[in-house]
Amino acid sequence: MKAARTLFAELFPFAVAVAIWQALAMAGIWPKVLFPSPLEVAQTFAADLASGVLLVNLAVSLKSLLLGFVVGCAIAVPLGYLMGLSRASRNFFDPLVNLLQAIPGLAWIPFAILWFGLGQGAVTFIIVMSVFFPVLHNLLTGIRMVQPVLIEAVRTLGANRGDVIRHVIFPATLPNLMTGIRLGIAFGFRSLVGGEMIASTDGLGYAIFNAQQYFQSARIVVGMLAIGIVWLAMDRLILRPIEQRTTMRWGLVREGLEQA
Amino acid sequence: MTDLLVARNVSKTYFDTVANDNVVALEDVSLAIRPHEFVSVIGPSGCGKSTFLRMVAGLDKPTAGEITVSGRKITGPGADRGMVFQEYALLPWKTTAANIEFGPRLKKLPKAEREAITRRFVELVGLKGFENKYPHQLSGGMRQRAAVARVLANNPTVLLMDEPFAAVDAMTRQHLQEELTAITARERTTVLFITHAIEEAVFLSDRVIALSGRPGRIVADLAIELPRPRRWDALVNDARFAAYRDELTRCIHGTKA
Numbered sequence: 347m348k349a350a351r352t353l354f355a356e357l358f359p360f361a362v363a364v365a366i367w368q369a370l371a372m373a374g375i376w377p378k379v380l381f382p383s384p385l386e387v388a389q390t391f392a393a394d395l396a397s398g399v400l401l402v403n404l405a406v407s408l409k410s411l412l413l414g415f416v417v418g419c420a421i422a423v424p425l426g427y428l429m430g431l432s433r434a435s436r437n438f439f440d441p442l443v444n445l446l447q448a449i450p451g452l453a454w455i456p457f458a459i460l461w462f463g464l465g466q467g468a469v470t471f472i473i474v475m476s477v478f479f480p481v482l483h484n485l486l487t488g489i490r491m492v493q494p495v496l497i498e499a500v501r502t503l504g505a506n507r508g509d510v511i512r513h514v515i516f517p518a519t520l521p522n523l524m525t526g527i528r529l530g531i532a533f534g535f536r537s538l539v540g541g542e543m544i545a546s547t548d549g550l551g552y553a554i555f556n557a558q559q560y561f562q563s564a565r566i567v568v569g570m571l572a573i574g575i576v577w578l579a580m581d582r583l584i585l586r587p588i589e590q591r592t593t594m595r596w597g598l599v600r601e602g603l604e605q606a
Numbered sequence: 607m608t609d610l611l612v613a614r615n616v617s618k619t620y621f622d623t624v625a626n627d628n629v630v631a632l633e634d635v636s637l638a639i640r641p642h643e644f645v646s647v648i649g650p651s652g653c654g655k656s657t658f659l660r661m662v663a664g665l666d667k668p669t670a671g672e673i674t675v676s677g678r679k680i681t682g683p684g685a686d687r688g689m690v691f692q693e694y695a696l697l698p699w700k701t702t703a704a705n706i707e708f709g710p711r712l713k714k715l716p717k718a719e720r721e722a723i724t725r726r727f728v729e730l731v732g733l734k735g736f737e738n739k740y741p742h743q744l745s746g747g748m749r750q751r752a753a754v755a756r757v758l759a760n761n762p763t764v765l766l767m768d769e770p771f772a773a774v775d776a777m778t779r780q781h782l783q784e785e786l787t788a789i790t791a792r793e794r795t796t797v798l799f800i801t802h803a804i805e806e807a808v809f810l811s812d813r814v815i816a817l818s819g820r821p822g823r824i825v826a827d828l829a830i831e832l833p834r835p836r837r838w839d840a841l842v843n844d845a846r847f848a849a850y851r852d853e854l855t856r857c858i859h860g861t862k863a
């Protein structure tokens with residue numbers, strides 16, 4: 347009963363959006379190629395799913411995204427803690443990071459193609475560059491916000507530096523790290539789609555780009571929706587459960603501020 | 607009996623980077639505390655009470671003079687000097703039990719022993735039934751008791767407390783004060799307690815040290831010879847309690863003028 351109600355609450359906003367979309371499409375204000383209807387999109391979705399092309403493109407894109415994300419985090423997270431915990435490394439890396447931070451991931455495409463050739467290698471590289479900075483930046487913010495009194499308290503309980511890092515700094519920075527990860531994935535998606543359009547011959551981004559060449563506007567929407575659905579699934583199946591079990595349970599982060 | 611905690615000619619000067627000036631927080635403070643003594647430090651706001659406590663904890667260094675505990679000079683924080691902070695400072699990601707168990711866990715005590723200690727201190731501070739709650743699910747007074755239990759469970763040689771009851775309501779405060787005197791009497795803990803409430807200092811202490819306004823200097827060192835266990839209902843109308851309170855009030859106001 348409760349599960350059914352949750353599912354309804356989840357689906358309701360989508361139902362409303364689709365209804366408005368269908369009504370607008372039926373009103374016939376714009377030509378079909380500029381404004382495909384939900385029905386058409388659903389048909390194309392089903393066809394591409396049945397032919398396997400959607401899943402193949404999805405698999406290609408997800409592989410690049412995950413690889414890029416893992417590599418980006420594998421550099422950003424240790425570097426973030428290093429910069430946060432050592433003044434010397436902060437002084438060294440901070441100017442470099444700041445110089446590179448404003449450069450969009452997509453700006454790396456020319457070099458990515460020169461270095462890795464056309465294909466998912468180049469795409470993965472620009473995803474790494476896109477994931478890296480939001481993760482690092484948010485982690486550094488999190489480290490700066492750790493309450494000194496918590497560190498002092500555990501020090502007077504006998505904690506050494508390693509204990510402080512493990513029992514205070516890691517958990518205290520988790521809310522910001524999660525924000526960084528969310529932004530990192532979101533930026534990664536942007537670069538994925540843009541990168542595949544320019545530097546690749548498969549994946550969801552390429553499929554969207556390709557559909558545009560043939561005026562298959564419903565197929566464009568299918569590609570966009572696939573990205574949205576993958577993100578939603580990641581959020582609901584992975585990120586949220588992690589937060590519910592950690593930062594929300596600890597009272598560091600709330601669902602919202604409706605009591606305000 | 608030999609002294610447990612000794613401060614010799616301790617001064618602390620902060621450099622105010624904004625005003626580009628030195629601030630003398632504490633000047634030439636010397637005192638000695640015997641084992642099992644409950645000593646309170648009172649004084650006006652800004653006179654250097656917290657500064658002194660933080661130096662004993664090893665979180666700040668004296669500009670001049672030295673502080674020793676059990677004959678050893680303090681060079682940094684350690685489990686022998688547990689501190690209860692005014693802001694509780696419980697770890698939000700640990701349950702009440704895990705917070706209390708934290709010190710014994712750092713000491714790598716065996717699991718069974720850790721659990722026994724945790725159970726004992728959870729009961730001692732009346733938090734039974736709240737072991738698995740996180741700090742944000744506790745009331746202010748409960749958090750304060752958990753913070754006290756966490757430090758007591760670590761069995762420190764000296765218990766340092768910085769205005770721990772300032773943020774709780776008057777009724778809870780009296781209750782916590784009675785609990786604290788009972789617990790520290792039973793555990794024979796040496797306590798250095800900071801407050802700006804004179805009655806609280808008299809109620810809890812074997813000795814009350816009064817500091818002058820900034821820079822803080824010792825202006826009174828008064829032994830409180832009231833019988834233990836102490837209870838508010840008995841002491842509230844006690845003439846000796848009132849006499850101590852009035853004497854300390856005079857000391858503090860005398861220095862203000």
Ligand SMILES: Nc1ncnc2c1ncn2[C@@H]1O[C@H](COP(=O)(O)OP(=O)(O)OP(=O)(O)O)[C@@H](O)[C@H]1O
Binds near residue numbers: 655657802
């Ligand atoms: N980190 C610091 N940097 C500069 N000045 C400081 C610092 N910490 C404390 N002071 C100054 O030292 C003096 C004593 O501060 P302290 O916190 O010890 O006072 P206190 O007696 O605990 O006061 P209160 O009762 O208000 O808590 C104050 O004038 C304060 O401004």
Ligand SMILES: [Mg+2]
Binds near residue numbers: 655656657768
């Ligand atoms: Mg203070």
